[in-house]
Amino acid sequence: MEILVYIEVKEGELVQGSLEALAAAKELGNATALVAGDADAAAKAAVYGAPVVCAKVDAANPDAILGAVEAVCKAKNADAVFFAGTQWGKDLAPRLASRAKTGCITDVTGMEKDGDAILYTRPAFGGTVIEKMKNHGALQVCTIRSGSYSKPEAGAPASIEECDPGEADIRVKVLEAAKEITEAVNLEGADIIVSGGRGMGSKEDFQLVVELAKVLGATVGASRPAIEDGWISRAHQVGQSGKIVAPKLYIACGISGAMQHISGAIGSKYIVAINKDPDASIFSVADLGLVGDAKQIIPLLIEEIKKRK
Amino acid sequence: MEILIFVKQVPDDGIEVHLDPAAGTPDTAKIDKIANAFDTYALELAARYVEANGGNVTVAAIGPDGTDSMLKNLIAVGAKKAYLFKDPSFEQGDEASTANRLAQLVKKCEAENGAPYDLILCGKESTDEISGQVGARLAEELSLPFVSSVIEITPDGDKLIAKQETDEGYIKFETAMPAVYTIAKPGYDPRYPNIKAKMAARKAVIPTFSAADAGVSEAPCYVECVSYTEPPKREAGLKIQEKEVADTVAKAMEILIKDKVL
Numbered sequence: 303m304e305i306l307v308y309i310e311v312k313e314g315e316l317v318q319g320s321l322e323a324l325a326a327a328k329e330l331g332n333a334t335a336l337v338a339g340d341a342d343a344a345a346k347a348a349v350y351g352a353p354v355v356c357a358k359v360d361a362a363n364p365d366a367i368l369g370a371v372e373a374v375c376k377a378k379n380a381d382a383v384f385f386a387g388t389q390w391g392k393d394l395a396p397r398l399a400s401r402a403k404t405g406c407i408t409d410v411t412g413m414e415k416d417g418d419a420i421l422y423t424r425p426a427f428g429g430t431v432i433e434k435m436k437n438h439g440a441l442q443v444c445t446i447r448s449g450s451y452s453k454p455e456a457g458a459p460a461s462i463e464e465c466d467p468g469e470a471d472i473r474v475k476v477l478e479a480a481k482e483i484t485e486a487v488n489l490e491g492a493d494i495i496v497s498g499g500r501g502m503g504s505k506e507d508f509q510l511v512v513e514l515a516k517v518l519g520a521t522v523g524a525s526r527p528a529i530e531d532g533w534i535s536r537a538h539q540v541g542q543s544g545k546i547v548a549p550k551l552y553i554a555c556g557i558s559g560a561m562q563h564i565s566g567a568i569g570s571k572y573i574v575a576i577n578k579d580p581d582a583s584i585f586s587v588a589d590l591g592l593v594g595d596a597k598q599i600i601p602l603l604i605e606e607i608k609k610r611k
Numbered sequence: 612m613e614i615l616i617f618v619k620q621v622p623d624d625g626i627e628v629h630l631d632p633a634a635g636t637p638d639t640a641k642i643d644k645i646a647n648a649f650d651t652y653a654l655e656l657a658a659r660y661v662e663a664n665g666g667n668v669t670v671a672a673i674g675p676d677g678t679d680s681m682l683k684n685l686i687a688v689g690a691k692k693a694y695l696f697k698d699p700s701f702e703q704g705d706e707a708s709t710a711n712r713l714a715q716l717v718k719k720c721e722a723e724n725g726a727p728y729d730l731i732l733c734g735k736e737s738t739d740e741i742s743g744q745v746g747a748r749l750a751e752e753l754s755l756p757f758v759s760s761v762i763e764i765t766p767d768g769d770k771l772i773a774k775q776e777t778d779e780g781y782i783k784f785e786t787a788m789p790a791v792y793t794i795a796k797p798g799y800d801p802r803y804p805n806i807k808a809k810m811a812a813r814k815a816v817i818p819t820f821s822a823a824d825a826g827v828s829e830a831p832c833y834v835e836c837v838s839y840t841e842p843p844k845r846e847a848g849l850k851i852q853e854k855e856v857a858d859t860v861a862k863a864m865e866i867l868i869k870d871k872v873l
């Protein structure tokens with residue numbers, strides 16, 4: 303099986319999700335990595351052992367990238383094309399599938415060979431249901447959900463081939479790409495996450511969550527209301543519209559446990575919940591629950607943890 | 612500007628969906644059906660756009676009986692017209708089938724509307740299957756410009772500027788019209804209907820069309836769901852609630868150390 307993997311590049315770095323997709327491809331067949339535009343990034347991709355095709359296109363324009371993936375897919379006679387489960391991946395995959403007259407599977411968490419076919423596993427309904435899917439189309443197209451594979455081992459660099467994919471059908475013009483969030487928030491790779499929700503009450507008291515995270519060496523997470531109220535930036539959102547996380551320890555403070563939040567944190571090894579409502583649904587998934595006012599509990603917790611250091 | 616929004620009716624996403632033990636398929640029969648959240652964000656964004664710049668908003672849905680009351684609710688919160696497409700053949704299929712049918716339905720909607728659409732919107736994903744494919748595939752079916760996760764649209768002569776939300780900030784795209792955009796959550800919530808709008812909407816008659824009425828031919832389908840399972844359940848652990856907060860914290864610390872998480 304010949305599998306093409308589109309490797310996304312952000313500010314010169316390969317996107318983690320793309321490397322996970324590359325790992326999935328290497329497990330299943332012969333992987334080829336496709337990098338748009340950037341020769342340095344192509345060299346970085348080559349160390350993961352799969353041959354690299356570097357397509358000379360405008361990597362800022364999704365239509366140009368789609369054209370390149372389509373052209374390389376045809377030229378290489380690929381049986382499958384994998385994308386990262388990022389926003390770009392999720393835009394490109396169904397568009398490619400539509401052009402190739404085939405199906406597409408979103409948010410794949412596992413794959414197995416079933417004869418010549420691939421049997422895909424993916425969550426639906428916020429993760430309470432797991433689906434096994436088959437794509438009867440000729441070309442297999444999917445996006446890999448972040449955190450489902452570990453990135454491949456680096457080794458001796460593979461070959462790099464330059465390619466000119468020709469004219470693409472350009473329908474959008476990029477006017478401006480702005481960076482509003484400058485902090486790097488690595489929720490996906492975090493060992494410990496301390497998250498705060500609407501129950502923290504105010505921007506000032508949300509700082510308790512930040513402080514607890516600091517003493518634990520943890521990354522700060524948040525529910526959607528905490529972000530919409532401007533207590534912390536969007537980069538910290540955990541859940542369906544945020545990041546899917548799987549730390550060893552997840553501490554949820556003043557978070558009710560709505561499915562759209564919990565579906566992003568259910569992969570955590572150990573969940574601690576702090577909530578003043580003893581019937582909050584977060585307690586039904588928590589390994590340890592503290593019933594009470596988070597604004598009183600967190601300062602004491604910080605003190606206790608500091609004492610033991 | 613004429614805006615068309617395709618809306619999906621989904622089980623209330625505040626309720627957990629589990630499998631029907633006998634059938635082994637998702638059991639959504641007893642769950643209230645609502646308009647997909649992202650589609651309601653699209654409607655609010657469109658309603659604000661036409662309030663500021665002029666135009667009309669049409670909502671259209673493929674769905675079974677009951678979908679008409681969802682469409683009526685949408686008329687109360689900014690939609691001017693609504694069309695329902697109902698056919699047994701519409702109940703089967705994958706994202707490719709849906710996008711193909713929607714692409715075919717645009718023509719019927721335009722004929723009913725008496726004017727072509729300048730902009731077609733979908734929610735960025737539906738809250739049931741969460742595959743986020745239909746808008747993107749629809750754009751391809753129609754060979755139109757596509758921008759996803761849009762949170763703001765501004766007119767610019769005969770073009771549109773779509774602001775796409777990204778992990779780090781935003782990207783502004785310029786596209787010709789017509790175009791297909793999918794909508795993420797802007798910084799505001801959908802409006803609530805006032806009583807007058809509610810009353811008027813209740814009286815609205817939703818034109819309903821079968822596949823034959825709408826001239827929809829058979830749609831392709833590629834993906835098959837082979838089986839459904841439920842993931843292993845997380846057991847609820849210990850819940851501590853002492854009279855004194857200090858005691859709750861002390862007990863919790865003891866357990867966290869015993870469980871070797873700290």
Ligand SMILES: Cc1cc2nc3c(=O)[nH]c(=O)nc-3n(C[C@H](O)[C@H](O)[C@H](O)COP(=O)(O)OP(=O)(O)OC[C@H]3O[C@@H](n4cnc5c(N)ncnc54)[C@H](O)[C@@H]3O)c2cc1C
Pocket residue numbers: 498499500501502503524525526527528539540541542543544545555556557558559560561562563566576577578579582594595596597624648649738
């Ligand atoms: C399409 C869609 C996508 C969504 N995506 C996401 C997503 O990605 N991430 C996300 O988080 N949400 C998402 N949501 C929103 C989600 O449905 C919930 O509304 C949200 O997660 C609730 O956040 P919360 O728990 O902070 O607030 P609430 O539900 O309001 O809960 C607050 C909790 O704090 C407790 N509390 C109050 N005061 C205190 C106190 N002093 N001490 C301790 N506890 C206290 C309360 O008992 C309550 O349980 C999405 C919704 C939709 C429709």
